[in-house]
Amino acid sequence: MGNNACGSSPEIIDGIFLVGQAGGIIPDITLDRVVSNYLSLNSSFALNHHYGTIQERLSKDQLTALDSNLTSIFSKRTKVSYGGVGVVALAMSLLLDTLVDGVLGQMDGELMDRYQRIFGPDNTSEISSITREYLRLVPSMVNNSDMMAEITDVYDQKLKHALIKLYESMTIEHRMSTAALKQWINGAAIHLHIRIHGIRLLSVPRGSAESLRLSYRTGLGRLVQLYASYIRRNVKERGPTQDPPFKAGFLITEPNRKVRHRVSHSACQTQGIISAIVSRILAVQNIRATEMFFEEADFMYFMYHKTELDCTPLLDTNITTGS
Template identity: 45%
Template sequence: MWFQQEGLIMGSNACAPSGETMQNILSMAQIGGIMPDVALDRTLAGYLSLNSGTALTSHYEAIQERLSKDQLAFFNQNLTSTFGGNKVTLGRTGVVALALSLFLDIVANDIMGLPTPDPMQRFLGVTHSSIGNIIGDYLRKVPEVVNNSDGMADITDLCDLELKFELIDLFERMTLHGQLNSRNLKLWLNGAAIHLHVRIHGIRLGSVPQGSAESLRLSYSTAFPSLVRRYTGYLRRYIRETPPSPRTHATGFLVIEPNRNASHWVKHSPCESRAIENSLLAHIINAQRVPSTEEYLENLGKNLNLLVRHRNDFELTKKGV
């Protein structure tokens, strides 16, 4: 276990909560929607890797399976019109594959009359943010310039520059100005992952020096463990739990961080609250998959040259036509 509880062993004394009590507390936190999620998004990590082509192809085929023959014809016509043909240069690589996957969703959902959820909410954990606006604007523009190397270089360089300053600003606000919380940490981590691959794509296009991707990766790899340590201390300060009161019939109360709290009816001895708080902290930190994120950043460095040389195109298969 990456994060160890501090000297607390379940069942070792009268004030240690039972496994059932902890499971009930965790269930109440889940039901109340107050469990933090600051982890690297799995879907995002899949596209921002050497497996991006496989991820895009699987997504493309799944969408085609859901469409009727008439819908497929309209779907294919829309894609061909946008891309200017049946082939997308570097379409199965990194941020381009990510952008195309989102564009396929938009086109298909529009044909089927379905809403398209905000991808920034899914990837970054927030709907409105400067970082999300920059990334969202970039990903929306990619399908329009995919076969125009100059246009792609222009929007990629601009996104790279803007993300650099916004992520530095967010890091400083978290570390120097007391703005570290679950929302900002998830925004920073997933924004940094996208930024790294925007930089890598700039190298593919020949618009930025190759060494700049490794220096950026090292800065994020160094910053991440530091932020996790600060985040752990932040949660330790705020996590509080009180049991229901049998005398006043008041509900129990669970606080994870400011504006993230819930009532509960899990009965237990008041002296167990401290152990419950420590166990909650351990559970939350372990749930963030910190080792896998550190491994992702490490592997990105090992595979950097392969990622830069990753130049697979995307071709429309036009099933059902």
Template identity: 35%
Template sequence: MILMGRTLCLPSPATVQELFSVARDASIIPDISLDPVLTTFLSLDSSAALQHQYAFLQRSMSGEQQAAFGLNLTGELGGSSRVTCGGVGVVALALSVLFEQVAHQVRAQRSTEGDPSAQRSRAKRIFGISSSSRIGWIIHSYLRRVPGDANNQEKMAETTELHDNWLKLELIDHYERMTTKKRMGSESMQQWLAGAAFHLHMRIHQVRLNSVPLGSAESLRLSYKTAFGRLVQGYTAYLHRNIQETPGARKPRSRTAGGLGQTNTFSRTNMTCLPNHIFNDSLANISTETATPNSTADINRSCETDISSEDFGRNVSNRSDVVKRKTLNNMSGYSSDDGVQGLLVIEPCRNVSHKVQHHPCESPAIQQALVTRIMNAQDLERNRNFFQFAEKVLHSLLRQRDDFELKTN
């Protein structure tokens, strides 16, 4: 007798939840949300956030370390203890990065004494994206320049205009690759989102510097608001195409000379995508030397090479700085029954084997349900709000003029 009807091929909510939990525990659920460091410092709360970070770092140091911290910072700021607009937007973000870098160097000074290169190691990821990508490189380059240029309005305007143009062109190219050349992916979404958020606040700072008219920032905001909506639709379609699932199956137990066969209760995870670093890890160890991006470097789409298939930024010329992506094999148990393992694929290089059992015809519905669960897990509302704030908020951002002054305890 052949069973027919929709009931047979609709999975239970428990099955969907179990598979989502398998993926979550294996760390293969993508996260395309804006890094909280960006949303904190590119906001009206930037000055308070920077003051809090500076005070916290000082409290965590000994008296000798505090003295070295202040001396090194003064040197990085060209001998000044005051930074024009230091508590505002991209300048506050640049100082935040600098504080973390110098604090790390001061704490590591004894262990790395006599080995300057140990203190100049480049962060592999910044604000959730690869620093070896083209977008990551431009952001990193600008943040390095800001502390030394901030007190010279003309120089600051030139630096911001130069990097604004670079980032604008790269974001246009990146968007085209994602929407027309089938380069959509979680990593590329993160890169575009971080780049667009940073670029918008670079433009806002240019308005503060009287380099561009107010309408330029508002036009850019509206453009990114529209682009973000389209990219979310494209990313959802991308997940629909890529998420695949096959169920686990029972296998008859066989007796051996020693009794019942042993049961393997583990699932194997195979992935190469790296998780976002926490606040300190994303900012510390940023190089004081910026590599030049290689605009002609090929993108290697193999999962086991240095650059993942979703990292569409160009390689930097110094290959030792490139993120080393290695296959991670994590073991996690989900079933006590021996049997044939199923497979759950979220996107290329993000998959996990499992032993969740269900009827094979339920897989298509499970795949659709997992897309919904994954998209609901993203903080899309916060990302969307970043580009659709009210006009009065934009004017409040433009009126920010808080300087920052180094203080000793």
């Protein structure tokens, strides 16, 4: 009977976890959906779909303004080399978002929010800044292969060193955090595809992407183990007091991440609740999806596949891709 009284019910765990979600303290180290969509075999489809959504969203006059901006960048009926694949597709999607923001009169903060979704709240980090600089440069040099190769190599090296620095900070200096791991995962994913783009441009050896992929896959495994230990150490919970003076309970997921709650439970249930919350936090990170991103499948395709993006006026045609 005592054991049953100290068992935590799913309703209690759900209630506390939902309070944590509402309070924005549930950690997120996931590979961003935008990154995974554009750095995948479905990149051309994702870009076409995004383009179609924009067409549905804007009025005819707004589409005309957007078309004018596009043609001023790429010239009418210009094909964008590799426009439908990898980092170029990602850069093109962000360019479209920037131009749409301009047409709608929105501020740069809207685009910053997109980078925040990729890199987390600390989107002014070195990794985020390097990535943002590179992706903003891509549209202006897509049809100049020599310039693209040179700039891609420069940012490949910048991002490589920033990622090594962050990795060592988490593993050697024991400065693990959700923010740091979120930046590393998404930065590593983008860096790998910057390297792959360098192979397409014949500026780096073919085998360098595979060695980088293996390095990141191995590094990810170690970081996930360290992160799981970090979460187990930091999650704390206490229920509200049952007697005067009444005090709300609290949930802590990591330093400076705390919410109060009023989900009532006995003190002997606390440890079971903490264990369940830890398991729930780790489960929602979808670690397997991130691992699969760095698996071997489809990487040879990315190295040699070529697509072009048709930037003819939006009112006349959609994005087209082809080998």
